[in-house]
Each structure stands twice: as C-alpha cells, then as structure tokens.
Amino acid sequence: MGIIGVQLVVSLLMASLMQKLVPHYSIGRWLLCNGSLLRFRHPSDEELRTLAGKQKPKQRRDRRQNGVTESKPETVPKDIKLSLESTPIKPLDALVLRYYLDYQWLVDFVMYATLVYMFTEVYYSLLSIQSEVNVGVLWCLLTLVFGIKVLVSMMTHYFKTEEGAERSVCLIFAFLFLLIAMLVLVVREEYLEFGLEPGFANLYENLRVFFRQLGLDNIWPYSVARLIFKLSLVGLSSFIGACLTFPGLRLAQTHLDALKMTEDKPLTQFLLYANFLSPVIILLLWVKPISRDFVISAPYGSEKVEL
DSSP: OTTSSHHHHHHHHHHHHHHHHTTTOOHHHHHHHSSSSEEEEOOOHHHHHHHHTOOOOSSOOEEEETTEEEEOOOOOOTTOOOOOEEEEOOHHHHTTSTTHHHHHHHHHHHHHHHHHHHHHHHHHHHHOOOSSOOHHHHHHHHHHHHHHHHHHHHHHHHHTOSSOHHHHHHHHHHHHHHHHHHHHHHSOTTTBOOOHHHHHHHHHHHHHHHHHHTTOOOOOOHHHHHHHHHHHHHHHHHHHHHHTHHHHHHHHHHHHHHHHHTTTOHHHHHHHHHHHHHHHHHHHTTBHHHIIIIIIEEEETTEEEEO
C-alpha cells in the first residue's frame, strides 16, 4: 500500500518524539510560563493588619448561630494603600487553570502536526508523489478535530451554569452565524470562490460509482443530495460559530488591553492590528475578484504579473 512508506515512518517518529519530549519540553507550557506573564500575590493577614493599623486579637471572639460556633471575621478599610507584589507565572500556578492541560496538549500537537505537514509538502514537491496518501493532511484534520473538541467542552461548561446568560449568548450567536452561513451559500461562485459546486459534483459521482460497485442503485438525486450537503455545512458553521463566541469576545478584550499597554509603541500596535485583522485578510482571499484579479494576476503598470 502507498501509505506504508516514508510518511508513515515520519508520523510514527513524530508521535514518539511528542510522547517523550512534551513532559519535559512543552511549547504550550513555555508560552505561559516563560516569565512574560505575571500574577499578583495575595497579601497575608498579618500584612493587612499592619496596613490597617490593627493588632492581632489576643483571644478569639466567637459567636453562636443555631448552636454552631463561628469565628468573627476581621475587616480592613477599603482605602488602605495596598501594593500587590507580582511574580512570574510558574507551571504549578497554571495547573489550577481550567482547561490548561487541554491547551498545553493542543498547542504541542499543533507544533508537531505543522512539522509533519511541512515534511510531507517537501516530500511531495521533491519526489513528485502521486499515489500515496498525504499523511500531513490527516494530521491537520486531527488538529481541527481536537480543537473543536476543546471548544465543545468549553461551550458545555457555559451551558451548565445556573444563571443561563452564557447559554443565551451562545444561542444568539449560533442563530446569527446560521443566518450568515445561509447568506454566504446564496452568493454565486463568480464572487466567492469556494469550489463547492465542482467539489460536490465530483464527490457525488465517486459515491455513485462506489455504490454501484456494492450493488446499490438507490441513491438520492443530485439536487436532494446537494441540498442536504449545504444544510449540513450551514449547521456545522453555526455550531462552530457558537463555540467561538466567548473565545472571540475574550480575544477582543485582550486586544484592547494590549493596545492600552502599548500606547507609546506604534510598531507594536501595528503588529497587534495586523495580528487581529489577519483572519479578515485570509477571508478576503476567497473573494474571486480580489484573489484572481489583484493577487494571482497582479496589475503592474500596463501589464499583469502572474503569480
């Protein structure tokens, strides 16, 4: 078989390296615990008493409520001059964060999947392989599946809250993305170059030949199958959009905080804006007039340069 070859060996080697190296050298753990992120240390009771000008009580004053003895809580004024000490985040500090282990494993898997994909692309370009299965694409699909799994677990956590506000926000954005996906599918191929029509026609023809080889002639008509395919895409887009609702809001808030912290650094702000708008630029490449007329056939004076 074509899959039993160099690509399989590289995949097994990369999986073995990931299993052996991740506990000791993790790119996900380094991104959080390299010293760039800080946390504030909670002040002790003795420090709060000193700032408030109070002394430690010599004897505990208890109070009884329904037969249960409770210690009287100590209070401090709100206007005390409290300066919190900052310290870099360490791996032990990050372990208490929810989904930290999922984040660490996903980031490490993305790095190794990228290495496998780069190797397969070089392998295909140098040897002109035609019959083998591209294992790098399978690693990319696994990355997509694992990422969606983490997003689903996060959205499930929002749905389990008692207030229900997060659940309502997720449902509202799900219907919003449902409407946007339906509007996008209505646009003709002359403007949005998704390639859904020729791709689905090729898939439908291959499935029809496959079912005929199995002796099954009863297959859905092309129009019905295309409608079901598009409705499935709309539902999947709505679901992924709902999963990305709160991560997107958090990303926007982080972007605003980063801009406030770098008001005196125009170059850093430019990079932050480029990072924030990069998904929009990638989406514009699907617009056929832009991708075909200005990217592939770039105008250069009176001539056009083919890229």
